[in-house]
Amino acid sequence: MNKKSSEKAAGDWLRERLRATEPPADGELRGDLWPRMLERIAEASRGRELRPSPVRVPWFDWALIGLAAAALLFFPALVPALLYHF
Amino acid sequence: MDLLERFLAGDSDAFEGLFRERQGEVYRWIVRIVRDPAAAEDLTVETLWRLYQSRGRLDPVGNCAGWLRRVATNLAIDHLRRARPSDPLSIEPPGRAEPDCAVQQQERAAIRAAVAELPPRLRIVVRLGLIEDEPYATIAESLGISAGAVKLRMFRALRILRKKLEQRGVRP
Numbered sequence: 001m002n003k004k005s006s007e008k009a010a011g012d013w014l015r016e017r018l019r020a021t022e023p024p025a026d027g028e029l030r031g032d033l034w035p036r037m038l039e040r041i042a043e044a045s046r047g048r049e050l051r052p053s054p055v056r057v058p059w060f061d062w063a064l065i066g067l068a069a070a071a072l073l074f075f076p077a078l079v080p081a082l083l084y085h086f
Numbered sequence: 087m088d089l090l091e092r093f094l095a096g097d098s099d100a101f102e103g104l105f106r107e108r109q110g111e112v113y114r115w116i117v118r119i120v121r122d123p124a125a126a127e128d129l130t131v132e133t134l135w136r137l138y139q140s141r142g143r144l145d146p147v148g149n150c151a152g153w154l155r156r157v158a159t160n161l162a163i164d165h166l167r168r169a170r171p172s173d174p175l176s177i178e179p180p181g182r183a184e185p186d187c188a189v190q191q192q193e194r195a196a197i198r199a200a201v202a203e204l205p206p207r208l209r210i211v212v213r214l215g216l217i218e219d220e221p222y223a224t225i226a227e228s229l230g231i232s233a234g235a236v237k238l239r240m241f242r243a244l245r246i247l248r249k250k251l252e253q254r255g256v257r258p
Contacts, residue, residue, distance in 0.1 A: 010248065014247060021120065025117045025118045027114065028110065029110050029114075029130075033113075037134060
């Protein structure tokens with residue numbers, strides 16, 4: 001018997017033993033899982049209600065804050081002028 | 087318009103129908119991998135929960151069954167990683183009532199232990215490919231790898247299994 005056919009025979013033997021030890025799982029669902037999903041959805045919506053909604057800042061506000069920070073960084077002389085106005 | 091299209095279009099009521107339509111198929115896929123009905127039920131709910139959460143990102147004309155299988159497979163792999171190798175199998179072979187001879191029992195215990203010791207990514211290929219006879223293309227799609235990579239994993243898994251069984255005195 002050559003190496004290839006002996007390897008195939010060993011593979012077939014292993015497959016047969018595996019199937020005897022762990023037979024194919026033909027399990028059907030024991031019941032409807034929808035009630036569990038409903039609980040999951042309800043939990044998630046409760047969590048959303050309890051959690052404070054994050055403050056949404058428009059992108060142009062972030063851009064203005066960035067520009068102001070950059071201006072103060074590159075032109076520190078603006079700081080006393082701004083403080084004067086506050 | 088089918089249930090998936092309706093759900094993806096924003097009809098939340100369609101999700102119940104979609105869930106009931108897909109739960110059996112998702113469960114059967116997962117239980118083949120984890121071989122524990124209770125865990126498979128939990129993972130089925132988790133898989134379909136991911137579908138519920140992804141409704142804004144899914145492609146209505148895409149392969150929903152394939153997407154679900156991929157998510158289910160990833161969750162099942164995570165479960166196998168978390169589960170201890172000594173966890174008993176929940177699905178017992180048929181005809182268990184008949185007493186096995188001591189040699190057969192020893193051999194089965196050795197095979198079970200050897201399979202449990204395989205890394206999850208190899209164990210999944212052995213269970214789906216060798217035991218469940220799933221086509222390599224389906225396994226590849228569910229793992230997000232090529233069919234060639236599945237073949238390679240199968241080859242490595244069989245080599246490791248044979249070595250482990252030989253160490254336990256089980257050989258063809």
